Amino acid sequence: MDGFTPWPSDLEARYKAEGYWGDRLLGDVLRGDPGRTALVAGAERLTYAELDRRADRTAAGFLRLGIRRGDRVVVQLPNTAAFVVTFLALVRIGAAPVLALPAHRDSEVRYLCELAEARAYVSAETDGGFDYRSMARTLPVEHVVVDGDAQEFTALADLDIDTGEEPGRPDRPDPSDVGVFLLSGGTTGLPKLIPRTHRDYVYNLQASAEVCGFTRDTVYLVVLPAAHNFALACPGILGVFATGGTVVLAPSGSPDEAFPLIERERATVCAVVPPIAMLWLDAATWSEEDLSSLALLQVGGAKFAAARAAEVPAVLGCAVQQVFGMAEGLLNYTRLDDPRELVERTQGRPLSPADEIRVVDEDGKSVPPGEVGELLTRGPYTLRGYYRAPEHNARSFTPDGFYRTGDLVRELPSGHLVVEGREKDQINRGGDKISAEELENHLLAHPAIHDAAVVGLPDPMMGERTCAFLIVREAALPGGGPALREIKDFLRGRGVAAYKFPDRVEHVDRFPRTPVGKISKKELAARLAAGRPDDQGRGT
Numbered sequence: 001m002d003g004f005t006p007w008p009s010d011l012e013a014r015y016k017a018e019g020y021w022g023d024r025l026l027g028d029v030l031r032g033d034p035g036r037t038a039l040v041a042g043a044e045r046l047t048y049a050e051l052d053r054r055a056d057r058t059a060a061g062f063l064r065l066g067i068r069r070g071d072r073v074v075v076q077l078p079n080t081a082a083f084v085v086t087f088l089a090l091v092r093i094g095a096a097p098v099l100a101l102p103a104h105r106d107s108e109v110r111y112l113c114e115l116a117e118a119r120a121y122v123s124a125e126t127d128g129g130f131d132y133r134s135m136a137r138t139l140p141v142e143h144v145v146v147d148g149d150a151q152e153f154t155a156l157a158d159l160d161i162d163t164g165e166e167p168g169r170p171d172r173p174d175p176s177d178v179g180v181f182l183l184s185g186g187t188t189g190l191p192k193l194i195p196r197t198h199r200d201y202v203y204n205l206q207a208s209a210e211v212c213g214f215t216r217d218t219v220y221l222v223v224l225p226a227a228h229n230f231a232l233a234c235p236g237i238l239g240v241f242a243t244g245g246t247v248v249l250a251p252s253g254s255p256d257e258a259f260p261l262i263e264r265e266r267a268t269v270c271a272v273v274p275p276i277a278m279l280w281l282d283a284a285t286w287s288e289e290d291l292s293s294l295a296l297l298q299v300g301g302a303k304f305a306a307a308r309a310a311e312v313p314a315v316l317g318c319a320v321q322q323v324f325g326m327a328e329g330l331l332n333y334t335r336l337d338d339p340r341e342l343v344e345r346t347q348g349r350p351l352s353p354a355d356e357i358r359v360v361d362e363d364g365k366s367v368p369p370g371e372v373g374e375l376l377t378r379g380p381y382t383l384r385g386y387y388r389a390p391e392h393n394a395r396s397f398t399p400d401g402f403y404r405t406g407d408l409v410r411e412l413p414s415g416h417l418v419v420e421g422r423e424k425d426q427i428n429r430g431g432d433k434i435s436a437e438e439l440e441n442h443l444l445a446h447p448a449i450h451d452a453a454v455v456g457l458p459d460p461m462m463g464e465r466t467c468a469f470l471i472v473r474e475a476a477l478p479g480g481g482p483a484l485r486e487i488k489d490f491l492r493g494r495g496v497a498a499y500k501f502p503d504r505v506e507h508v509d510r511f512p513r514t515p516v517g518k519i520s521k522k523e524l525a526a527r528l529a530a531g532r533p534d535d536q537g538r539g540t
């Protein structure tokens with residue numbers, strides 16, 4: 001596939017020889033007993049046999065539409081059976097799903113369709129009050145497939161029909177093909193696509209299922225978006241399928257929705273981001289649901305404070321596992337038998353013996369053991385390049401193929417990593433990643449805004465919230481410049497996902513600069529922390 005950076009042949013040979021990469025395809029992950037429950041979604045309960053059949057028939061439906069091996073299809077579905085069926089159907093015919101989040105809007109989805117040159121777009125009819133069909137009308141794709149009332153488009157249900165005839169057998173994908181595209185959190189003006197091959201992602205989910213102790217008795221509750229790597233394959237939905245357990249889809253992580261499902265389905269594992277974990281810690285003290293089935297709570301996506309991690313066993317009655325992962329690949333897990341100290345205070349250690357880790361200073365030299373530096377990594381399930389992004393790749397990877405994570409970490413003698421901060425220009429808002437540059441570019445399109453700088457503001461619940469510092473054009477000054485509400489309306493009008501909206505807006509006359517003339521975001525953050533956002537006295 002053009003635009004995809006393969007692993008060099010010596011590493012490919014090694015990963016195969018050492019058994020990291022096998023021949024299993026993403027379409028073959030359903031390994032449960034045919035009669036056992038694979039998926040519970042709303043009122044639907046599907047056995048492994050039923051899910052397998054639906055995935056096969058829908059695969060045939062996509063073939064009838066003309067979707068073929070190597071094609072890309074943007075998929076934007078909430079946590080419904082349709083997501084699982086569509087994902088399995090597409091990977092079976094070798095068409096790569098491009099996994100948009102339900103929160104994405106026109107600006108993100110259109111860009112993904114263009115970048116991936118997607119042949120089709122699959123969405124819900126409406127969800128959370130948003131009509132995906134009206135957005136779909138102007139997307140640059142040949143086919144729109146809708147789960148539900150499709151109006152002028154193709155209904156997903158119409159792809160799932162048994163025509164009685166054998167569909168033309170498509171060429172089976174190769175394990176080295178790109179199986180799925182994940183979205184990067186983004187540090188530049190535009191989001192990036194992460195190609196994951198069948199063999200690297202199958203390894204990712206199988207090795208994760210092993211480390212996390214998944215078995216056929218695992219009942220995994222999905223509360224994060226199924227399209228997110230954590231919920232999909234760490235070990236996630238696919239890791240459960242590969243070990244024969246049951247996946248239960250919840251619409252969100254709200255205790256009102258998740259707790260009754262834990263009780264009813266006797267859920268044993270759930271993956272959450274820190275704000276949800278903290279919500280659950282509070283809610284568990286007054287809720288009446290029986291959460292006793294819960295054996296493991298995986299927490300990741302953003303740093304989980306040691307003190308809160310320590311509360312989990314007593315309050316929720318289950319073990320806690322910290323997960324420091326990234327859609328780009330590398331996954332760190334605290335192990336189920338790690339001493340309490342490591343589970344509470346670290347973000348885990350690499351999943352694979354073949355994961356290579358370097359912690360480096362600004363010059364790219366390894367720091368002394370135990371000191372903080374930027375985490376670089378390469379390995380059997382970490383990308384070697386973003387899709388169709390040669391210039392960005394030149395900056396994001398070292399010449400010998402290590403991915404620069406932009407995360408600042410400290411490595412303990414045990415190999416466990418402690419996340420100490422971030423170097424990349426990104427805000428981590430409770431696990432949702434916001435590229436400062438992307439948001440700044442949207443803000444700069446506002447007629448009254450002359451310049452914009454977006455920084456993270458520490459927040460006890462979300463970890464960080466988003467603050468936009470704005471310099472207003474002189475002509476707009478008499479009106480005082482746009483307030484937060486106007487900025488949000490403006491961004492909504494541009495089709496930007498709501499999680500990227502700033503939580504706070506500060507108007508300033510100029511920005512503090514670093515000695516080389518760049519905007520000093522450190523100084524802006526320090527001013528916010530000190531309660532003097534428009535301080536002109538320092539650093540200018």
Ligand code: OOB
Binds near residue numbers: 405433
């Ligand atoms: C997960 O994936 P992404 O791609 O949304 O975000 C990756 C970034 C990391 O580079 C790091 O900056 C941050 O999110 N992060 C954490 C963290 N887990 C992720 N920072 C501190 N502590 C943690 N535990 O977020 C993701 C992917 C797979 C599994 C889990 C999380």
